Amino acid sequence: MKADGTVSRSAVDRHVTRGEVTGRAAGATPERQLAAFIRKFEPRHQRLIRSVRKALRKRLPGAYELVYDNYNFFVIGYGPTERPSDAILSVAAGAGGVSLCFLRGAELPDPGKVLLGSGRQTRFVRLPSARVLDRPEISRLIEAAVARSRTPLAGGRGRLLIRSVSARQRPRRSRPAPG
Numbered sequence: 001m002k003a004d005g006t007v008s009r010s011a012v013d014r015h016v017t018r019g020e021v022t023g024r025a026a027g028a029t030p031e032r033q034l035a036a037f038i039r040k041f042e043p044r045h046q047r048l049i050r051s052v053r054k055a056l057r058k059r060l061p062g063a064y065e066l067v068y069d070n071y072n073f074f075v076i077g078y079g080p081t082e083r084p085s086d087a088i089l090s091v092a093a094g095a096g097g098v099s100l101c102f103l104r105g106a107e108l109p110d111p112g113k114v115l116l117g118s119g120r121q122t123r124f125v126r127l128p129s130a131r132v133l134d135r136p137e138i139s140r141l142i143e144a145a146v147a148r149s150r151t152p153l154a155g156g157r158g159r160l161l162i163r164s165v166s167a168r169q170r171p172r173r174s175r176p177a178p179g
Contacts, residue, residue, distance in 0.1 A: 037074055063078040098126075
Protein backbone atom coordinates (compact mmCIF):
# COMPACT_ATOMS: atom_id res chain seq x y z
CA MET A 1 0.00 0.00 0.00
CA LYS A 2 1.22 3.45 -0.87
CA ALA A 3 1.35 6.35 1.58
CA ASP A 4 -1.81 7.86 0.04
CA GLY A 5 -3.83 4.71 0.84
CA THR A 6 -3.88 3.32 -2.69
CA VAL A 7 -2.42 0.01 -3.74
CA SER A 8 0.08 -0.42 -6.54
CA ARG A 9 -1.31 -1.84 -9.76
CA SER A 10 1.05 -4.78 -9.57
CA ALA A 11 -0.27 -5.79 -6.15
CA VAL A 12 -3.90 -5.60 -7.25
CA ASP A 13 -3.77 -6.65 -10.88
CA ARG A 14 -1.27 -9.47 -10.74
CA HIS A 15 -0.94 -12.40 -8.44
CA VAL A 16 1.57 -15.19 -8.82
CA THR A 17 0.64 -18.56 -7.39
CA ARG A 18 2.96 -21.50 -8.03
CA GLY A 19 4.31 -19.90 -11.16
CA GLU A 20 0.89 -19.00 -12.61
CA VAL A 21 0.28 -15.34 -13.39
CA THR A 22 -3.32 -14.25 -13.08
CA GLY A 23 -5.21 -10.99 -13.43
CA ARG A 24 -4.64 -8.34 -16.03
CA ALA A 25 -1.05 -9.47 -16.37
CA ALA A 26 -2.45 -12.65 -17.94
CA GLY A 27 -4.72 -10.58 -20.24
CA ALA A 28 -8.01 -11.18 -18.41
CA THR A 29 -10.08 -8.67 -16.49
CA PRO A 30 -11.14 -9.70 -12.97
CA GLU A 31 -14.75 -10.08 -14.18
CA ARG A 32 -13.67 -12.42 -16.96
CA GLN A 33 -11.55 -14.44 -14.58
CA LEU A 34 -14.45 -14.68 -12.15
CA ALA A 35 -16.75 -15.87 -14.93
CA ALA A 36 -14.23 -18.55 -15.88
CA PHE A 37 -13.97 -19.75 -12.28
CA ILE A 38 -17.77 -20.00 -12.02
CA ARG A 39 -18.01 -21.94 -15.31
CA LYS A 40 -16.12 -24.82 -13.66
CA PHE A 41 -19.27 -25.66 -11.67
CA GLU A 42 -22.40 -27.56 -12.64
CA PRO A 43 -24.96 -25.28 -14.33
CA ARG A 44 -27.26 -25.18 -11.27
CA HIS A 45 -24.36 -24.12 -9.03
CA GLN A 46 -23.24 -21.55 -11.62
CA ARG A 47 -26.70 -19.95 -11.51
CA LEU A 48 -26.74 -20.06 -7.71
CA ILE A 49 -23.29 -18.48 -7.34
CA ARG A 50 -24.20 -15.70 -9.78
CA SER A 51 -27.55 -14.99 -8.10
CA VAL A 52 -26.05 -14.98 -4.59
CA ARG A 53 -23.29 -12.65 -5.78
CA LYS A 54 -25.85 -10.32 -7.34
CA ALA A 55 -27.90 -10.25 -4.12
CA LEU A 56 -24.82 -9.56 -1.97
CA ARG A 57 -23.56 -6.82 -4.33
CA LYS A 58 -26.97 -5.17 -3.99
CA ARG A 59 -26.95 -5.52 -0.19
CA LEU A 60 -23.26 -4.56 0.25
CA PRO A 61 -22.52 -2.18 -2.67
CA GLY A 62 -19.39 -0.67 -1.09
CA ALA A 63 -17.79 -4.03 -0.26
CA TYR A 64 -14.62 -5.30 -1.84
CA GLU A 65 -15.06 -8.74 -3.40
CA LEU A 66 -12.00 -10.87 -2.76
CA VAL A 67 -11.90 -13.98 -4.95
CA TYR A 68 -10.01 -17.15 -4.13
CA ASP A 69 -10.09 -20.12 -6.48
CA ASN A 70 -8.35 -22.46 -4.06
CA TYR A 71 -7.78 -26.19 -3.80
CA ASN A 72 -10.83 -27.04 -1.67
CA PHE A 73 -13.26 -24.22 -2.42
CA PHE A 74 -14.05 -21.29 -4.65
CA VAL A 75 -14.63 -18.30 -2.36
CA ILE A 76 -15.83 -14.73 -2.78
CA GLY A 77 -15.16 -12.75 0.39
CA TYR A 78 -16.94 -9.47 1.14
CA GLY A 79 -15.35 -6.79 3.26
CA PRO A 80 -14.71 -3.07 3.70
CA THR A 81 -11.10 -3.21 2.49
CA GLU A 82 -8.92 -5.38 0.29
CA ARG A 83 -7.42 -6.99 3.40
CA PRO A 84 -8.67 -10.57 3.90
CA SER A 85 -8.58 -10.11 7.68
CA ASP A 86 -11.25 -7.38 7.35
CA ALA A 87 -13.69 -9.65 5.46
CA ILE A 88 -17.15 -9.89 7.00
CA LEU A 89 -18.67 -12.80 5.15
CA SER A 90 -18.03 -14.99 2.14
CA VAL A 91 -19.67 -17.27 -0.35
CA ALA A 92 -17.94 -20.65 -0.49
CA ALA A 93 -18.67 -23.11 -3.27
CA GLY A 94 -17.55 -26.66 -3.89
CA ALA A 95 -18.90 -29.63 -5.81
CA GLY A 96 -21.36 -30.30 -2.97
CA GLY A 97 -23.01 -26.90 -2.96
CA VAL A 98 -22.83 -23.26 -1.92
CA SER A 99 -22.71 -21.73 1.56
CA LEU A 100 -22.73 -18.27 3.11
CA CYS A 101 -19.96 -18.06 5.70
CA PHE A 102 -19.88 -15.56 8.54
CA LEU A 103 -16.20 -15.12 9.32
CA ARG A 104 -16.89 -14.07 12.91
CA GLY A 105 -20.12 -16.03 13.12
CA ALA A 106 -19.44 -17.48 16.56
CA GLU A 107 -19.90 -13.94 17.95
CA LEU A 108 -23.26 -13.34 16.24
CA PRO A 109 -26.62 -13.57 17.99
CA ASP A 110 -28.40 -16.59 16.50
CA PRO A 111 -31.70 -17.09 18.35
CA GLY A 112 -33.09 -19.20 15.50
CA LYS A 113 -30.05 -21.51 15.61
CA VAL A 114 -29.64 -21.36 11.83
CA LEU A 115 -25.84 -21.11 11.83
CA LEU A 116 -23.89 -24.32 11.31
CA GLY A 117 -20.35 -25.09 12.42
CA SER A 118 -18.60 -25.51 15.71
CA GLY A 119 -15.25 -23.80 15.22
CA ARG A 120 -14.04 -20.96 17.41
CA GLN A 121 -14.77 -18.29 14.82
CA THR A 122 -16.62 -19.16 11.59
CA ARG A 123 -20.24 -20.21 11.09
CA PHE A 124 -22.17 -20.85 7.89
CA VAL A 125 -25.56 -21.50 6.33
CA ARG A 126 -26.13 -23.70 3.30
CA LEU A 127 -27.68 -21.96 0.32
CA PRO A 128 -29.93 -24.26 -1.72
CA SER A 129 -31.18 -21.05 -3.38
CA ALA A 130 -30.44 -17.32 -3.25
CA ARG A 131 -33.88 -16.82 -1.64
CA VAL A 132 -32.36 -18.00 1.65
CA LEU A 133 -30.68 -14.58 1.83
CA ASP A 134 -34.15 -12.99 2.06
CA ARG A 135 -35.19 -14.96 5.13
CA PRO A 136 -35.53 -12.56 8.10
CA GLU A 137 -33.13 -14.50 10.33
CA ILE A 138 -30.45 -14.54 7.62
CA SER A 139 -30.94 -10.82 6.91
CA ARG A 140 -30.52 -10.10 10.62
CA LEU A 141 -27.31 -12.16 10.71
CA ILE A 142 -25.89 -10.26 7.73
CA GLU A 143 -26.86 -6.92 9.30
CA ALA A 144 -25.29 -7.94 12.64
CA ALA A 145 -22.09 -9.10 10.92
CA VAL A 146 -21.80 -5.80 9.02
CA ALA A 147 -22.54 -3.80 12.19
CA ARG A 148 -19.80 -5.66 14.11
CA SER A 149 -17.18 -5.14 11.41
CA ARG A 150 -14.06 -3.42 12.75
CA THR A 151 -13.99 -1.23 9.64
CA PRO A 152 -17.29 0.15 8.30
CA LEU A 153 -18.29 -0.47 4.71
CA ALA A 154 -17.79 2.57 2.51
CA GLY A 155 -20.43 4.01 0.27
CA GLY A 156 -20.14 3.74 -3.47
CA ARG A 157 -19.07 0.72 -5.45
CA GLY A 158 -16.55 -1.81 -4.16
CA ARG A 159 -13.93 -3.52 -6.28
CA LEU A 160 -13.48 -7.06 -7.51
CA LEU A 161 -10.03 -8.42 -6.73
CA ILE A 162 -8.68 -11.82 -7.71
CA ARG A 163 -6.53 -12.72 -4.70
CA SER A 164 -5.43 -16.32 -5.24
CA VAL A 165 -5.68 -19.11 -7.77
CA SER A 166 -4.41 -22.58 -6.95
CA ALA A 167 -2.83 -24.59 -9.73
CA ARG A 168 -4.36 -27.79 -8.30
CA GLN A 169 -8.03 -27.95 -7.32
CA ARG A 170 -10.61 -30.46 -6.25
CA PRO A 171 -13.28 -31.12 -8.85
CA ARG A 172 -15.93 -28.38 -8.96
CA ARG A 173 -18.58 -30.77 -10.28
CA SER A 174 -20.09 -33.76 -8.53
CA ARG A 175 -18.98 -37.12 -9.79
CA PRO A 176 -21.76 -39.31 -11.15
CA ALA A 177 -22.77 -42.21 -8.92
CA PRO A 178 -21.33 -45.56 -10.05
CA GLY A 179 -23.76 -47.26 -12.26
